[in-house]
Structure formats: C-alpha cells, structure tokens
Amino acid sequence: MSSAASTPAFRIERSTRTSWIGLVLAIAIVVLLVSVPWWGGEDDLRLIVEICYTIALAQLWNLLAGYAGLVSVGQQAFVGLGGYALFGLTILAGVPPLPAIVLAGVIAALIAVPTALIVFRLRGAYFAIGTWVIAEVYSEVMGLIRDLGAGTGMSLPVAISRHVGETRFDREASLYYVGLVIGIGTVAVVFAWLRSRQGLALTAIRDSETAAGSVGINNDRTKYAVYLLAALVTGMIGALIYLEKLRISPDSAFDVIDWTADIIFIVVIGGIGSIEGPFLGALVFFALRYFLADYGAWYMILLGAVAVVIMLLAPRGLWGLVADRFDIHFFPVRRRVRLE
Amino acid sequence: MAPLLSLEHVSKNFGALKVIDDLSLSLDAGEALGILGPNGAGKTTLFNLIAGDLPVGAGAIRFAGEDVTGLPAYIRCRRGIGRTYQIPHPFGNMSVFENVLAGAAFGATRREAESYERCIDLLRLTNLLGKANLPAGKLTLLERKRLELARALATDPKMLLLDEIAGGLTDTECQLLIETIRAVHRSGVSIVWIEHVVHALIAVVGRLFVINFGQKLADGEPRAVMESPQVQEVYMGIEER
Ligand SMILES: Nc1ncnc2c1ncn2[C@@H]1O[C@H](COP(=O)(O)OP(=O)(O)OP(=O)(O)O)[C@@H](O)[C@H]1O
Ligand SMILES: [Mg+2]
Numbered sequence: 204m205s206s207a208a209s210t211p212a213f214r215i216e217r218s219t220r221t222s223w224i225g226l227v228l229a230i231a232i233v234v235l236l237v238s239v240p241w242w243g244g245e246d247d248l249r250l251i252v253e254i255c256y257t258i259a260l261a262q263l264w265n266l267l268a269g270y271a272g273l274v275s276v277g278q279q280a281f282v283g284l285g286g287y288a289l290f291g292l293t294i295l296a297g298v299p300p301l302p303a304i305v306l307a308g309v310i311a312a313l314i315a316v317p318t319a320l321i322v323f324r325l326r327g328a329y330f331a332i333g334t335w336v337i338a339e340v341y342s343e344v345m346g347l348i349r350d351l352g353a354g355t356g357m358s359l360p361v362a363i364s365r366h367v368g369e370t371r372f373d374r375e376a377s378l379y380y381v382g383l384v385i386g387i388g389t390v391a392v393v394f395a396w397l398r399s400r401q402g403l404a405l406t407a408i409r410d411s412e413t414a415a416g417s418v419g420i421n422n423d424r425t426k427y428a429v430y431l432l433a434a435l436v437t438g439m440i441g442a443l444i445y446l447e448k449l450r451i452s453p454d455s456a457f458d459v460i461d462w463t464a465d466i467i468f469i470v471v472i473g474g475i476g477s478i479e480g481p482f483l484g485a486l487v488f489f490a491l492r493y494f495l496a497d498y499g500a501w502y503m504i505l506l507g508a509v510a511v512v513i514m515l516l517a518p519r520g521l522w523g524l525v526a527d528r529f530d531i532h533f534f535p536v537r538r539r540v541r542l543e
Numbered sequence: 544m545a546p547l548l549s550l551e552h553v554s555k556n557f558g559a560l561k562v563i564d565d566l567s568l569s570l571d572a573g574e575a576l577g578i579l580g581p582n583g584a585g586k587t588t589l590f591n592l593i594a595g596d597l598p599v600g601a602g603a604i605r606f607a608g609e610d611v612t613g614l615p616a617y618i619r620c621r622r623g624i625g626r627t628y629q630i631p632h633p634f635g636n637m638s639v640f641e642n643v644l645a646g647a648a649f650g651a652t653r654r655e656a657e658s659y660e661r662c663i664d665l666l667r668l669t670n671l672l673g674k675a676n677l678p679a680g681k682l683t684l685l686e687r688k689r690l691e692l693a694r695a696l697a698t699d700p701k702m703l704l705l706d707e708i709a710g711g712l713t714d715t716e717c718q719l720l721i722e723t724i725r726a727v728h729r730s731g732v733s734i735v736w737i738e739h740v741v742h743a744l745i746a747v748v749g750r751l752f753v754i755n756f757g758q759k760l761a762d763g764e765p766r767a768v769m770e771s772p773q774v775q776e777v778y779m780g781i782e783e784r
Pocket of ligand 1: 557562580581582583584585586587588589629
C-alpha cells in the first residue's frame with residue numbers, strides 16, 4: 204500500500220499574493236489613521252471612531268452568526284452593560300475612565316457566562332429570540348438602578364470626562380486612539396482566531412456541526428469561547444461609546460436597532476462568513492447613511508430593501524461575489540498545500 | 544480479554560417506530576466485522592448510537608473498557624471511535640486538506656504542524672492528493688466518500704465505522720478500496736463495515752452480523768451466515784453485486 208512509501212515533499216502555505224498586498228495596504232491605512240488627530244477635525248475623529256467600533260461589532264457578530272451559528276439579536280445587551288459598567292465604575296467606584304473601559308469589557312464577559320448557560324439551551328430562532336429577551340431584561344434591570352439615573356438615564360459628570368483630556372479636542376483625540384485600538388485590535392484578534400486551531404474548529408462547525416463532533420471537535424466549548432470573546436469586546440465598545448456620548452439611558456444603551464440590527468445589515472450585505480465581508484458591508488452602510496440620512500424613514504426602508512435584494516441575489520453577500528470571481532483573500536485563513 | 548466494543552441490550556425508537564430493538568453486539572480488538580441488512584433495517588442508526596450522534600433509548604455501550612453511553616460524540620471520537628457518514632458530511636467551504644486536518648488536529652489531539660504529514664499521507668492513500676486545495680463542497684459523491692474515509696482515519700481511530708462506502712464504484716475502484724481497507728485493518732484498526740456490496744465486504748471481514756428490523760438475524764463466519772436459511776429468506780433477490 205502507498206502508506207508504506209515515504210511522504211512526498213510538500214509545504215503548507217498560509218499567505219497569498221493578495222494577502223501581502225493587503226498587509227501593505229493595512230499598514231498604510233493604519234499610519235494614515237494614526238495621523239488623523241494632527242490634521243482632522245473633531246467630526247472626522249468621531250466618524251472614524253464610529254466606523255471602527257461598527258466594524259468591530261460587525262466582525263464579532265460575523266464570528267457568532269457566520270461561524271458559530273449563534274444568530275444573536277441580543278448583542279445590545281453587552282453594549283448596554285459595558286456602557287453602564289463604565290458609568291458605575293467611574294461614578295460609583297472612582298475608577299479612571301480608560302481602565303474602566305477594559306474593566307467594563309470584563310464585567311460584560313462575566314455576565315455573559317450565566318447568560319450563555321440560559322441561551323445556549325435554545326436553538327435556531329429560539330436562540331435569537333432568547334438573546335433579545337435577555338437584553339430587554341438587562342435593560343429593565345439597569346433602569347431600576349437609582350444611582351445610575353434609573354429609567355431616564357444620566358450624564359457623566361464633567362470631572363470624570365476631564366480624566367480623558369483637559370480640552371475637548373484632547374478628549375476626542377484620546378477616545379479616537381481608544382477606538383482605533385479597539386477596531387484594529389478586534390480585526391487582528393478575529394483574524395488570529397480564525398487562522399488558529401480554534402478557527403479550524405469554528406469553520407468546521409460552520410460547515411457541519413454533526414461532522415465536527417464526529418472528528419473530535421467540542422462544538423459547545425468552541426461556541427462558548429466565541430460568545431465570551433464577543434461579550435468582552437462588545438462590552439468595551441459599549442463603554443467607549445458612552446464615554447464619548449457622555450450620557451446614558453436604558454433605551455439608548457440597549458437599542459436593538461443601533462447595536463444589533465444595523466450590524467446584521469452590514470454583515471449580511473457585506474458577506475457572512477468572511478473577514479472581508481463586514482468591511483465591505485460597513486462601507487455600504489456608511490455610504491448609504493451619508494447620502495440618505497436626510498430622508499428619515501425612507502432611509503430605513505431603503506436599507507431594508509437593499510438587504511433583501513442582496514440576500515436574494517447574493518446569499519454570501521457582496522464579498523461572496525468578489526471572492527468567487529477573483530479568488531482574492533486579504534485575510535487568508537486557509538492552508539494551501541504545495542507539492543514540491 | 545474484554546471486547547473492544549460491546550452493545551448491551553441497546554434500543555432506539557423514533558416516536559412509535561422501533562428502529563433498534565434490544566440489540567447486543569460485541570467486537571474484539573483487531574476484528575473486522577461486516578454489517579448487512581435490508582434498507583431501513585437500522586444499520587446507520589446503529590452507527591449513530593455507537594458514535595454518539597444519537598442517544599440510546601435503553602441499554603449500554605462500552606468501548607475500550609469504558610462505559611461511553613452518556614459521552615458526547617466528540618469525546619467518543621477522541622477515545623478512538625472513527626466514523627464515515629453514508630451521506631457524506633464534508634466541511635464544504637474548507638479545503639479537502641483542511642477537512643482531513645480537522646480530524647487530525649482534534650480527533651487525534653496532535654499539534655497542528657505535526658499533523659500535516661499524516662494528512663498528506665492519508666490524502667494519497669485515498670487518492671485525493673491532487674484535489675487537496677479544492678473546497679470539499681466541489682468534490683463528486685465518490686470523492687466525498689473517500690474524503691469521509693481520510694478524515695475519519697486522521698482521527699487515529701482504534702475502531703473505524705464505515706457506512707456504505709463501496710456503492711457506485713467500478714470493479715477496479717472497488718478493488719482499490721478493498722486493498723485500502725485491508726491495509727488499514729492490518730495497521731491494527733478494528734473495522735465495522737456496513738455494506739450492500741457483499742463481495743467487497745466478504746473480501747475484508749472475518750465475521751458478518753445481519754440486522755433486520757433492528758434485531759440480530761445472524762452473526763458469525765461470513766459464508767455460513769450468508770448460507771443460513773433466515774438470511775437467505777431476507778436476502779432473496781439481493782444477490783452479490
Ligand atoms: N432521525 C430519524 N428520525 C426518524 N426516523 C428515522 C431517523 N433516522 C432513521 N429513521 C428511520 O429509521 C429506520 C432505520 O433507518 P437507518 O438509516 O438506520 O436504516 P439503514 O439500515 O441504514 O438503511 P439503508 O440501508 O437504507 O442505509 C428507517 O425507517 C428510517 O426512516
Ligand atoms: Mg444506512
């Protein structure tokens with residue numbers, strides 16, 4: 204039998220030509236982004252921060268839904284908890300705001316542990332509904348905390364936001380760098396995760412849960428890890444958002460449209476199950492908003508219509524069309540065999 | 544010595560349908576067992592119970608000296624139960640190589656880089672090396688079946704469950720498959736093989752187990768089993784292909 208013969212010479216390649224172009228591009232973009240506070244205005248900084256955390260949220264949701272099969276419509280739970288944790292930590296516990304962002308993420312992840320125990324019992328549509336209901340519960344609970352403004356919410360005392368920077372522009376610039384680190388960091392972590400052994404498990408689960416179990420993959424633990432990672436980073440993002448907004452209320456912090464529906468839109472139109480997709484989706488999302496924001500309700504209707512059309516014509520999103528036609532991967536997670 | 548695998552009075556119902564009915568079965572380490580039975584007899588269900596894809600309704604399953612009845616599929620795989628699916632379940636968007644790698648990296652719990660060579664060997668053994676970089680979803684049915692085999696072997700099983708992998712092959716292909724499975728068996732892996740292609744089965748296994756309506760119909764030396772009256776009765780018209 205051939206198994207007795209020696210193995211042919213081979214190499215395993217983990218990068219592609221486009222991934223090197225992508226790397227150069229990415230470095231150029233990062234350098235450009237780092238320099239923005241020297242030449243950009245406050246509005247530019249705010250917009251870029253928003254794009255950063257939106258892309259981060261989209262990457263996380265994609266990891267959950269596109270890979271782990273966890274179609275959560277309750278990620279606003281962790282944005283809200285992160286935001287409230289920031290307010291609680293800074294106002295009630297006197298923690299400086301920037302460390303509080305990290306702690307808020309940890310708190311969100313800790314709350315995600317029992318949350319997962321509940322929602323992981325549910326499958327498919329019940330899981331989606333379950334996550335939403337839990338987010339509503341957390342929203343109600345936050346609305347009961349009198350020291351954090353109860354149902355009407357509260358503002359962050361000026362003394363606390365001073366910690367971030369003396370002048371208004373200093374504050375914006377500091378938060379800008381926090382946003383940049385979270386955005387780039389999230390993409391880097393998701394990319395590293397998908398390239399690793401964990402990523403192999405996750406892609407296998409995405410393609411067939413049954414077969415994944417049969418080759419020794421612990422589906423539950425793999426999904427659990429993704430859920431906690433998403434909660435950790437989403438909590439930090441929530442903290443950042445409300446440190447920038449300076450005002451929090453249960454209705455805004457746990458808003459399903461802003462923190463989950465828009466994100467789902469981005470991932471679905473950009474292309475679920477790839478890292479590139481959420482970038483493309485975010486591009487489309489911000490472009491549509493830029494051109495149509497003045498049209499109010501029409502904007503929402505158009506957003507929905509675009510999503511439906513793309514779902515029907517390109518189930519794997521815009522990136523799916525691009526990847527099929529040109530076979531390019533800016534974030535190569537594959538292993539290619541080269542026989543020598 | 545205790546058997547490698549034993550099923551003790553195992554039953555499984557789907558609603559009112561009794562699919563496995565108080566079935567007992569044992570397999571010694573190093574054996575190759577063939578499983579035969581008409582369509583719908585419960586053969587695939589039996590594999591699902593052994594591999595842990597379905598919970599048993601009643602009874603117990605022991606493997607390698609351990610009661611595995613309540614263990615999830617992924618742990619049974621790590622204990623040494625490898626399986627192929629009758630209807631292939633490839634990881635469709637992963638490459639053929641990565642499909643096999645998943646088995647090696649998790650089922651055999653090796654480090655990823657140490658698995659590469661083993662995966663290449665298995666792809667060559669199953670004649671898939673030329674398609675290593677293709678998405679598994681693009682394979683033909685026959686190739687998918689070979690991928691099932693390669694992926695299951697990558698988990699380093701003590702016992703390999705094969706569910707109808709010879710159907711639709713030409714004579715030459717079938718002969719190659721027989722050689723491959725013999726080689727796997729010789730390397731020390733116990734085999735349980737469900738197959739309608741009786742001549743292929745008999746070329747490999749030393750024992751036949753026949754199931755009908757979820758019950759044991761016969762168990763023993765292949766020729767004797769095939770010639771027994773109760774098997775002849777069920778198998779009228781199912782001649783060797
Ligand atoms: N998940 C399920 N739910 C309900 N009924 C099922 C399920 N799986 C199998 N069955 C039924 O159980 C019976 C046995 O099925 P099984 O697949 O085990 O048969 P088999 O012996 O493998 O047949 P074949 O030779 O056609 O592969 C069939 O009647 C089938 O319809
Ligand atoms: Mg079957």
